[in-house]
Amino acid sequence: MTKEELKIKLTELFSSVSIDESSEWLIINISSANSLNYLTQLRNDSSLQFDYLFCQTCVDWKTHLTMVYHLNSTTHRQSLVVKVQLDRTFPEIETVSKIWRTAEFHEREIFEMFGVNFLHHPDLRLLILPDGWENKKPMLKDFEDPINMIKL
Amino acid sequence: MYKETDILKESSVEGNLIINIGPQHPSTHGVLHLVVTLNGETIKKVEPHLGYIHRSIEKMCESLSYRQFIYVTSKMDYLSSHINNHGCAMCVEKGLQIEVPPRAQVIRVLMDELTRLSSHQLWWGAMAMDIGALTPFFHAFREREMITSIFEETCGTRLTMNYMVPGGVMADVNTNFQKSVKDFIIHFKNKINEYDELLTGNIIFQNRTKGVGFISKENAISFGCSGPTARGSGVSCDIRKLYPYEVYNQLDFDEILEPGGDCFARYLVRMKEMKQSISIIEQLIDNIPDGDFQAKTKAVLKLPKGEFYSSVESARGEFGVYIVSEGGTTPYRIKFRSPGFSNLSALDFMSREGKIGDLIAIMGSLDLVIPDIDR
Numbered sequence: 353m354t355k356e357e358l359k360i361k362l363t364e365l366f367s368s369v370s371i372d373e374s375s376e377w378l379i380i381n382i383s384s385a386n387s388l389n390y391l392t393q394l395r396n397d398s399s400l401q402f403d404y405l406f407c408q409t410c411v412d413w414k415t416h417l418t419m420v421y422h423l424n425s426t427t428h429r430q431s432l433v434v435k436v437q438l439d440r441t442f443p444e445i446e447t448v449s450k451i452w453r454t455a456e457f458h459e460r461e462i463f464e465m466f467g468v469n470f471l472h473h474p475d476l477r478l479l480i481l482p483d484g485w486e487n488k489k490p491m492l493k494d495f496e497d498p499i500n501m502i503k504l
Numbered sequence: 505m506y507k508e509t510d511i512l513k514e515s516s517v518e519g520n521l522i523i524n525i526g527p528q529h530p531s532t533h534g535v536l537h538l539v540v541t542l543n544g545e546t547i548k549k550v551e552p553h554l555g556y557i558h559r560s561i562e563k564m565c566e567s568l569s570y571r572q573f574i575y576v577t578s579k580m581d582y583l584s585s586h587i588n589n590h591g592c593a594m595c596v597e598k599g600l601q602i603e604v605p606p607r608a609q610v611i612r613v614l615m616d617e618l619t620r621l622s623s624h625q626l627w628w629g630a631m632a633m634d635i636g637a638l639t640p641f642f643h644a645f646r647e648r649e650m651i652t653s654i655f656e657e658t659c660g661t662r663l664t665m666n667y668m669v670p671g672g673v674m675a676d677v678n679t680n681f682q683k684s685v686k687d688f689i690i691h692f693k694n695k696i697n698e699y700d701e702l703l704t705g706n707i708i709f710q711n712r713t714k715g716v717g718f719i720s721k722e723n724a725i726s727f728g729c730s731g732p733t734a735r736g737s738g739v740s741c742d743i744r745k746l747y748p749y750e751v752y753n754q755l756d757f758d759e760i761l762e763p764g765g766d767c768f769a770r771y772l773v774r775m776k777e778m779k780q781s782i783s784i785i786e787q788l789i790d791n792i793p794d795g796d797f798q799a800k801t802k803a804v805l806k807l808p809k810g811e812f813y814s815s816v817e818s819a820r821g822e823f824g825v826y827i828v829s830e831g832g833t834t835p836y837r838i839k840f841r842s843p844g845f846s847n848l849s850a851l852d853f854m855s856r857e858g859k860i861g862d863l864i865a866i867m868g869s870l871d872l873v874i875p876d877i878d879r
């Protein structure tokens with residue numbers, strides 16, 4: 353499937369999403385309210401089958417957070433980037449760990465580093481950071497720590 | 505990381521026993537801490553607790569320039585630092601649209617394959633040692649020593665090479681490079697058969713690994729597995745073949761797939777990959793083109809605004825670099841997709857309802873490098 357075909361298919365499936373073609377792969381922006389619904393469709397639709405979540409991360413834009421899902425289909429060999437904009441003060445999004453099981457780990461990392469609350473996550477707690485680092489969100493841009501030097 | 509409250513919750517179930525494996529345990533190959541819930545000898549749950557070697561490399565990179573940040577990445581997956589550097593250099597090149605000279609491309613591929621060999625050799629020795637066979641470790645290290653000496657000749661270091669830079673490689677290869685590599689290949693071609701004789705056919709080894717740590721194709725994909733871990737379950741995921749970079753599309757090699765899905769299948773994939781790497785090196789070693797080893801680049805690199813993702817096939821799987829740039833001299837956000845992190849997420853699933861001894865074999869077959877997971 354080419355990029356163009358994928359774009360046509362995506363506009364058919366979700367009429368309201370905006371599609372960004374500026375990068376190597378197509379980027380679709382969806383809202384956090386129906387993210388789970390859209391992502392499930394991307395996983396299960398027979399002509400898309402994005403079954404491989406190879407990267408999940410978050411970017412702090414100072415005004416808002418952006419959740420970034422990098423998806424790949426092992427049958428159609430097509431990659432897609434899905435972005436969800438989140439509120440920075442109370443970031444909340446549905447977990448995708450039921451769709452891609454690797455997300456359970458990735459979401460725990462994003463939870464401790466960015467403070468994103470994943471709804472219905474089976475086991476949301478610190479993964480990498482030690483005790484006492486709850487709610488510190490070290491990957492946010494305004495995080496300052498005079499003791500543990502993390503800026504060079 | 506470790507939390508007492510979690511342990512208490514699990515141990516309240518009748519007949520359950522909680523034990524800690526690591527962080528200081530020889531079979532975890534680094535500071536991985538596993539909290540294992542046992543019932544008798546049967547594993548009910550495995551919980552990895554990470555972070556003992558977390559250095560926040562991603563945050564650190566946000567204040568380093570595009571030339572500087574590559575050096576930090578050598579310290580992530582220290583067994584394949586060439587490939588880490590390669591992935592990062594490629595991502596910067598993608599952003600700046602730098603054309604890498606053919607000589608540098610071939611040198612890069614040669615170094616990558618040598619790295620893969622040395623990494624797999626260490627894995628082979630270490631996995632055998634975990635299972636109880638001590639001799640292979642010494643065999644593996646004897647050959648690995650030759651590769652690290654080849655690296656030392658050219659790069660000056662034996663472990664964290666920092667050799668690949670945006671635009672090519674840092675310096676031309678040592679004049680002795682071709683001869684040393686050829687000597688090594690002749691030597692290792694005999695030894696790899698010895699490896700098979702020593703371990704692959706061993707009945708104790710087979711009993712410890714066959715049918716252990718099974719993961720199906722669908723689950724391997726769902727858990728985001730890549731590299732030999734996924735190919736051991738029949739998932740086609742070799743970046744070198746699917747999305748070729750550098751000169752891989754001109755080379756003659758096949759993706760290695762094993763349908764077994766157990767520890768032995770993952771073992772076979774890596775053994776065959778070693779033989780494949782030898783063949784790739786043989787194809788290239790006499791055909792290093794003349795010319796520049798580095799493209800001309802500006803002193804200060806500035807990536808245009810946007811986002812770039814590039815991935816390479818490391819010894820453990822897909823190593824990806826995701827750079828978000830705001831047009832400055834430092835990355836706005838950088839994310840390293842480390843193969844070990846995703847592969848580790850499948851450990852609990854693989855080892856449930858197995859025996860505690862099997863857990864060691866499964867960890868060996870995953871080829872975990874902890875700094876790569878913690879970052």
